[in-house]
Amino acid sequence: MCFSRLSDVRAATEPDALCIADDSSNLTNRQFHSRVLAAAGVFADRGVGVGDVVAIMLPNQVEFVVAMFAAWRLGAAVTPMNPGLTNKEAAHQLVDSGAKLLVNISGETVIPSVQSLPVADLEAGAPYTGMPIAELAALALLIYTSGTTGLPKGVMLDHANIEAMSQMGRHSLKVTAADHCLLILPLFHVNGIVVSTLIPLSSGGRVSIRKRFNVDTFFEDVEWLRPTYFSAVPTIYAMLSALPREVKPYTSSLRYGICGAAPASAQLLEKFEARFGFPLLEGYGLSEGTCASTINPFDGLRKVGTVGRPFIGQRIAIADPSGVHLPQGATGEVLVQGPNVMRGYLGKPEETAKTIVDGWLHTGDIGRIDEDGYLAIVGRLKEMIIRGGENIYPKEIEDVLCEFPGVLEAAVIGVPHETFGEIVVAYVAFRTGIAGTQEGLNEHCTDRLTRYKRPSTINIIDSLPKNAVGKVDKLKLRKMWTECVD
Incomplete structure (x- = not known):
């Protein structure tokens, strides 16, 4: 199912069930759908339509998700933007993405060619009455890379990519309508969008959004909100592990935490689970692969020191510098193949051709695959x-x-x-x-x-x-x- 229709389905099947919340809002499925229709109406009045790009430059809040689903309803793509960007950095993304509209807190214009909309105006329009555009081949997300090797590049993910990745995640993580995700990672990153938002919402579950991670209040949120899972980076787990020994939170609602985005030490994973009583599932992925490609299983063997096995529907290979696939146990570049692999880099056909070769995504990461099919990441090619x-x-x-x-x-x-x-x-x-x-x-x-x-x-x-x-x-x-x- 295309995500442009998800709010309709949730509102029709369980209108009064909880859907999404943040510090100031707690919306049912019916209320979320109404907010999406209102925002879509505002976007349409601003001329947004099929093939356009809407930039969302907001902190973590319900309105970010509302705006994203509203844009998809109209057949537009979304480019999430870090609200901490300077005007120069923001201008690059707005120009490169060809954004037609920018949603931000104040409505302040960043560049004259892109009209801005204050977030408060998302509720100010008449509900959109048109049918949602449901085209899996349509562009859904333009995720900009961190720019560690130059100016950030726009990773093109279509609706087929995000639907495939969400389906893989629901299956591998055993996410159901009973699940409740606590979102603490930034929504301008693909992990926050896919793992913490699209997967639970498409499963019939719900999401509670926190503006940012706070080590001092995190476990208070866990005890009060009773989430069933969350996704975080190793730095967050290290900060939680460093809490004073007298901090003994009640974590029985949590089935697991997901650990990704950067390598975690085996010692951190083992000590964290022993102290807090729930497992950490270390996984691996990148924006070009719509977030995730491997995961240590929730209900199977978790191998510390590895990032798990491929999601069902993906293939992982190890290759030498010429692209030749290497045997089990050999060390080389990690390649990924599957319906989650990006369409390409926006406006950069040559870089796309170097990155996706014969259907295989060349990740730039170095790893090896053991006898059980578990991947261990050794490092980055450019960091070696x-x-x-x-x-x-x-x-x-x-x-x-x-x-x-x-x-x-x-x-x-x-x-x-x-x-x-x-x-x-x-x-x-x-x-x-x-x-x-x-x-x-x-x-x-x-x-x-x-x-x-x-x-x-x-x-x-x-x-x-x-x-x-x-x-x-x-x-x-x-x-x-x-x-x-x-």
């Missing part, structure tokens, strides 16, 4: 460090550092060196109230890593810099290093 001709994968070193008592998180980068080409530099943050030393960390690494893999320098800092999605920002770490040695 080559020291004196030896390939070094940062994740292996990061995992070792995270095993050191009191370490909250660690990140490893390669920096230029006259003799070896590159050397390993690490950044480590300890838990609040715990002090560690470089000497102790060096001894720890000496016992666990071959000489060439050991960090040449270990920097202890208060916290690691993050990007808007919560991933460690290694570009900033490299800049910090450059500023330090200059």
Whole structure:
């Protein structure tokens, strides 16, 4: 079923069942559908129609989801925007996406060519009376990459992509109408949209939205709202694990937490589950694959240190630099194939052709597949460090550092060196109230890593810099290093 019709179906089948909530709203299916129709009417009055793009630059709130479904109803696509973008950054996305309308808090114009709509006006129009456009081949989402290797690129996901991914998620995560997702990740990211919104809503379940993750109130929300699952990044799980030992929340409603977007250490996953009493399902995916490609099973063997097996309907392969598929156990680039693979990068046919080859999405991640079909991510092709001709994968070193008592998180980068080409530099943050030393960390690494893999320098800092999605920002770490040695 095309998502443009989902609010109709929910309102017709269970009009008074709860659908979606945030800090200030709690909408039933009937109320949500009415809000979607009103917003669609406003969009239509502004000239939005089939093939147009609506930009949504809002914090996490019900109106974000209302606007998204309203745009889809008219046959328009949505490009979610980080509300923290500067005007220059926002202008790039608006121009590149060809957005016709921008929904933001104030209605302030970012660029003259794109009309802006204050979020309060979404309820100000007459309900749209036309039939929803239901075309699976139509563009649904333009997700802009984080831009770590240049200007952000628009990942084109059509309705067939998001429906396929939602169906895979419902099946693998066993999500039903009884499920209630607590959404804490940003809605401008594909994870927040697909895993925390589309999957529960298309299952007949419901969503409670929080504007942002708050470590001090998260478990209060869990105890009060009684969600059955949530999705988060390793940084969030590390922060929760660092809570004082006397914090003993009541978590019986949670069936599991989903962990993705960045690698998590085995120690973090094991300690978290032992302390809080519910499993973490580590998965793997990227925007170009509509969010997720593998997951550790909820009701099967969960292998710590892996990101699980492929979702039913997807295939995973490991390839050498020339694209030749490698045997089980070999290390190489992770490839993904399935109906979840993006249409391509907007306006960038050459980059699309390099990324999708013979139907296989080249992820840029390095991994290996074990005898049971579980994928382990070793690192990123572009993050791989080559020291004196030896390939070094940062994740292996990061995992070792995270095993050191009191370490909250660690990140490893390669920096230029006259003799070896590159050397390993690490950044480590300890838990609040715990002090560690470089000497102790060096001894720890000496016992666990071959000489060439050991960090040449270990920097202890208060916290690691993050990007808007919560991933460690290694570009900033490299800049910090450059500023330090200059």
